Amino acid sequence: MTEFFGKRWHDMGGDPAGKISYDQHDFALWEKRVDALMVLASTAxxxxxxxxxxxxxxxxxxxxxxxxxxxxxxxxVGQNMIEVGAFSTAELARKMAQVKARGSTYGDAT
Amino acid sequence: MPHDHQNDEPLSSSGHPFRADDDTKLSYWQVMEIAVRELLIEKGHISASQVHEQINRMDARSPANGATIVARAWTDPQFKAALLTNAGQTSRDMGFDIGPMQLIVVENTNSVHNVVVCTLCSCYPRNLLGLPPDWYKSRAYRSRTVVEPRKVLSEFGVEIAPDVQVRVHDSTADMRYLVLPAKPAEANGVSETLLANWVTRDSMIGVGLPRAPV
Amino acid sequence: MKVRVHSHWPPGHIRTPAYLRGKQGEIEREIGLFNNPEQNAYRLASEQRALVRVRFTMAEVWGDGAETPDDVIEAEIYTHWLEPV
Known part of the structure; x- marks a missing residue:
């Protein structure tokens, strides 16, 4: 293991890395909603x-x-909302349990 | 409202509703998305219609927007000068809704080739070009582009002559970058409208070159 | 104007990439004032800080290992990370 000197993992410029993969996926509805939530929570x-x-x-x-x-x-986004007090951890927990109980697919639960 | 499918389900580019995520096993993170969205709506921070509209706005953004700007710059020297000086305002004046995005346009010439990367995350002119391709967010592209740009460009099929300087733009903070590629000689005489078809997404990131439409 | 990026290694949210710290470059353009991301990231009242674009040569950043020494990297750096050379 190399000694840590303060460069964090996400700070990747110059790190050794392999070939670039050109795999591309279409964004699913739930992913677009995540993106929209980030934009709207920021605007708010x-x-x-x-x-x-x-x-x-x-x-x-x-x-x-x-x-x-x-x-x-x-x-x-969820962590940010808890930090800013948009909702509490308990409220998120309760809501997630409710959502999960609605069904076994995204289509059923949303 | 488990089966209350509102009219806010966008269609895929093939015109079909997105179904894959609807039919696969519900994941923890999908549960969180639904829960966060519903809580923010219940508490009045956002509305369901805002989510719907934001997705539509995002779906409407594509590399075609940038291509229109490049084609105008290729045919209108005054516009090009304005674009290189104040790209954000010039894009807004052209009617593009780019929100609060701060934009810089960098020009490829006979002596300079520009390429854009974000080594710290995935900054991209999304409000103009749409969401970034997956490779742009990859470890390989983010790590290597600042240290061996010519090799990376070569993997994309772009060979830069030794007498051309490569300028790598690391999108580290608040600016977003669009490359104004050089107009190919073969495109001389082509109208502005048709020129837009020569401009690829990759050419505006700097990892591709404009090419005749197929 | 020639500047050097501080070789500082604090924890937290920072927009100055590690590979440019301690390196010398030339201010390419001034961009303006922005909320300091190091405060903004924690939702603290942010001071406005000046942001500039700095141009570094590959030779300066990567030394003898540079792919092409005269190629350049340009990055936005907050001026509180810079010192005049």
Whole structure:
């Protein structure tokens, strides 16, 4: 393990890396909604681009490797909303349990 | 409202409703998206129609917007000068809704080739070109473009002559970048409207060159 | 104007990339005042800070390992990260 000197994982310029993959996926409706929520919550003054990024960075490299782009984004938006007091952790917990109970697919639950 | 499908479901580019995510097993993060959205609506921070409108606005943004701007710059020297001086205002004046985005346009010439990257995250002129391609957000592109841009460009099929300077723009803070590619000689005499078809998304990121429409 | 980027390594949300810290470049243009991201990221009342674009040569950033020494990198850097050379 190399010694940590302050360069954080997301700060990737110059890091060794392999070939660029050109795989492309179409954005699903739920991903577009995540994007819209970030824009609208920012417009409403509840968060900003820097607070979005700050949470993404603090989630760490493992999250970058294991989660998809909009999975990380909704995790950050949710965290930002709790921080700013838009809703409480308990309210989010209750709502997520309700949503989950609606069905087994996104179409059923949304 | 499990089965209350509102009229806010956009169609895919093929014209079909998005279904894949509707039919696969509901994930933790999808549950969170629904919950966050409903809570923000219930508490009056946002409205369902705003979400719908924002998705429509985003779907309407595509590289075609940037291509229109490039084609105008290729045919109107005064417009090009304005674009290089104040790209944001010039784009707004042309009727593009780019929101609060701060834009810089950089010009490719006989002696300079520009390419855009964001090493810290995934900054991209999304309010003009739409959402970035997946490779733009990848570790490989973000890491390598600042250290070996010619090799990266070569992988994209763009060979830069030794006497041309490569300028890498790292989108580190508040500005977003659009490359104004050089107009191909073969495109001389083509009208502004048709010229837009020569301008690819990749040519406006700097990893491609304009080409005759197929 | 020639400037050098601070070689500072604090934790937290920072928009100055690691590979440019300690490197010397030339101010390419001034962009204006923006909310300091280092405060904005934590939803603190943000001071307005001047942002400039700095041009670095590949030779300066990567030394002997530069792909083409005369190619350049341009990046936006907040002036509180810069010192005159």
């Amino acid at each position: 003054g509840l968060m900003n681009t820097d607070s979005l990024r700050r949470v993404l960075e603090d989630m760490g490299e493992e999250a970058y490797e294991a989660m998809s782009y909009y999975e990380r984004w909704i995790a950050s």
